[in-house]
Every structure is written in C-alpha cells, then in structure tokens.
Amino acid sequence: MQTRPTANTTRQVADLLRSLNQAAVTTHVGPDGDAIGSAIALMYLLRSLGVKALFCHAEAMPSYLGWLVPSEPLEECPPGYDVLVVDTSRSDRIGAPHEEAVRLNLDHHEDNPLYGEYNLVDPDAAASAHIVAGLYTELGIALDKKTAEAIYTGIWADTGGFRFRNVSPETHELVANLLRAGVVPAEVYDRLNRTGTIEQLNIVGVSMANAEHYGEALISVVDEDDYERTRATELDSKDAIDRLRSVSGVEVVGHLRQVEEGTKASLRSERVNVGEIARALGGGGHKLAAGYTTRKAPQEAKEELLAALKDVVDLGSGTN
Numbered sequence: 680m681q682t683r684p685t686a687n688t689t690r691q692v693a694d695l696l697r698s699l700n701q702a703a704v705t706t707h708v709g710p711d712g713d714a715i716g717s718a719i720a721l722m723y724l725l726r727s728l729g730v731k732a733l734f735c736h737a738e739a740m741p742s743y744l745g746w747l748v749p750s751e752p753l754e755e756c757p758p759g760y761d762v763l764v765v766d767t768s769r770s771d772r773i774g775a776p777h778e779e780a781v782r783l784n785l786d787h788h789e790d791n792p793l794y795g796e797y798n799l800v801d802p803d804a805a806a807s808a809h810i811v812a813g814l815y816t817e818l819g820i821a822l823d824k825k826t827a828e829a830i831y832t833g834i835w836a837d838t839g840g841f842r843f844r845n846v847s848p849e850t851h852e853l854v855a856n857l858l859r860a861g862v863v864p865a866e867v868y869d870r871l872n873r874t875g876t877i878e879q880l881n882i883v884g885v886s887m888a889n890a891e892h893y894g895e896a897l898i899s900v901v902d903e904d905d906y907e908r909t910r911a912t913e914l915d916s917k918d919a920i921d922r923l924r925s926v927s928g929v930e931v932v933g934h935l936r937q938v939e940e941g942t943k944a945s946l947r948s949e950r951v952n953v954g955e956i957a958r959a960l961g962g963g964g965h966k967l968a969a970g971y972t973t974r975k976a977p978q979e980a981k982e983e984l985l986a987a988l989k990d991v992v993d994l995g996s997g998t999n
C-alpha cells in the first residue's frame with residue numbers, strides 16, 4: 680500500500696520557493712477567482728524572490744478575471760520549469776499540460792490527496808489565496824497593491840463576498856492588511872461584477888426561471904436550447920448558482936449545465952455535505968461547495984442527483 684505523503688509546513692515551502700530558479704504556476708480547469716488570484720499572487724511572490732516565474736493555463740481567462748493577469752498565460756508549463764499548482768484538489772484537474780512532476784501542491788480542499796512532491800494543504804483556509812498570503816508573511820515580503828488585489832479576489836470569490844461559513848476572524852484580519860496594502864473593495868467589486876454581458880445576464884435569468892423545487896432541494900437545469908436562445912455559454916450560466924440560494928427552506932441547490940461530455944453540476948449548501956454527494960457522482964470539492972461531471976444528458980442527470988439526495992434531504996412530494 681502506498682503511504683500518504685505528509686503535508687509540509689509553511690516554513691518548508693518558503694525554503695523550497697527560495698531554492699527555485701524558474702517556476703511555472705498553474706491552477707485548476709475552469710478557473711475561478713481563487714484559482715487565478717492565488718496563482719498570480721504566488722507568481723509575484725516568486726518574482727520578488729528573484730525566481731523566473733510564469734503563469735500557465737490552457738483555457739482562456741474568464742473575462743471578469745482578465746485584469747488580474749499581467750500577460751497572456753502560456754498554454755503549457757515549459758519543460759525545465761518547476762510546476763507549482765494552486766487551488767486544485769486533484770492532479771487530473773490541473774489546467775495546463777506539464778511534463779515535469781508537480782513540485783508544489785498548494786490547496787485548501789479537504790479531499791486533496793497530496794499529489795505534489797511538496798504539499799501545502801490547509802482545509803481550514805477559506806481560500807488558497809489565504810495560504811499564499813501566509814507565505815508572504817513567512818518570507819517577510821510586503822504586499823503591494825496588485826498582489827493584495829489578487830489575494831483579495833481569491834478570498835472574495837471563495838467566501839461568496841464574505842458571506843459563507845468559512846469566514847473567520849483570520850479572514851477579516853488578512854483583509855484589513857490587504858486594504859492597508861492599497862486594495863479598494865469598491866474598485867475590485869466593480870471589476871468582478873460590473874463587467875458582464877447581456878448573454879450572461881440572460882442565461883442567469885433562464886437558470887432562475889428553470890429552477891424546480893423538490894422539498895429541501897432546488898435544482899435548475901440549463902441545456903443547449905437555453906444557450907442557443909440566449910447566445911450564452913455553459914460558463915456564462917455558472918454565475919447563476921449563488922442566485923439560486925434564496926428560496927426559503929432549501930438545503931441543497933444544484934445547477935446542472937449541459938456540456939459536450941454530458942452534464943456538469945455545481946452543488947451548494949449551508950449544512951449538507953455536498954462534497955460527499957459530488958464524490959459519489961465522480962467529482963469532488965468542499966463540504967458546502969462541490970461539483971462533478973456526468974455522462975448523462977441533463978434531465979437524466981437531474982434524476983441521478985435526486986436519487987443521490989433522497990437519503991440526505993427531504994425531497995417532499997415532488998415539484999411544488
């Protein structure tokens with residue numbers, strides 16, 4: 680039996696970063712604010728240490744996060760560069776091809792199997808960006824405004840704008856320091872939230888209109904017809920998930936989106952361990968925010984999800 684590699688300390692990882700010559704920083708597929716924020720903050724940290732550091736990602740950057748990325752990411756990690764991965768729960772979710780093994784796996788998913796040579800994984804951290812901030816402190820490197828904005832974006836994203844249960848006194852203490860380093864929350868808010876398109880607005884509206892209520896569960900399905908009608912994409916529709924959480928008495932929210940391989944699901948809850956449900960269906964994530972992709976078409980995927988939820992929440996008597 681293979682032994683589980685042990686997690687490293689912040690000090691050990693700080694020493695590792697100091698020893699590098701050139702590094703490729705990357706993150707998970709379908710990157711969000713924490714993925715890109717923590718990657719960019721780590722890249723700036725390496726550059727402050729004199730390491731030649733690049734950000735690599737094969738997919739296009741989501742438009743609302745483009746301002747964080749100082750130059751076009753490389754589509755793959757170049758050979759000979761140490762591969763540093765942030766915010767990525769499993770190695771098969773890394774968003775850039777890489778020949779080299781993963782040197783550092785920095786993350787906050789509790790199901791992270793510690794796939795790196797070095798692993799800095801703290802499930803108590805609200806965001807991977809918070810772990811990167813800890814490395815700045817450990818290395819005694821001051822935060823400048825653009826780094827502080829990248830870290831703030833990561834924390835903002837993974838706490839749902841400081842609303843989720845992962846918010847702690849430490850979150851706000853760090854944010855106080857980010858504001859001292861020059862972050863203006865209103866500016867970041869505008870860049871993250873006022874850069875959408877009419878297509879996004881319309882598909883979010885369709886997602887809300889398609890929501891169905893099953894006792895303590897609420898599920899919304901969007902399919903190709905919805906994309907066609909709104910000229911939006913699957914990625915555009917993802918923004919809907921937090922808008923679906925407003926219905927009284929709902930414990931689990933599911934947003935199911937048709938994709939080429941089948942259906943991609945996002946699950947959210949305030950109480951139920953949806954990470955476990957997502958894992959049972961082939962995905963993963965956090966206790967209260969998780970996802971998976973199934974080969975099933977959207978309507979069958981809905982049935983599959985309802986079957987998985989049956990023993991976890993009260994589904995009532997059907998749609999109401």
Ligand code: 5GP
Nearest residue numbers: 768945946962963964965968969970971972
């Ligand atoms: P989202 O719903 O925002 O795409 O993802 C929520 C959380 O679930 C994130 O932490 C993300 O990494 C995780 N997640 C989403 N989809 C998948 C998946 O297909 N596989 C795994 N392992 N995790 C996922």
Ligand code: MN
Nearest residue numbers: 713766807837
């Ligand atoms: Mn994260």
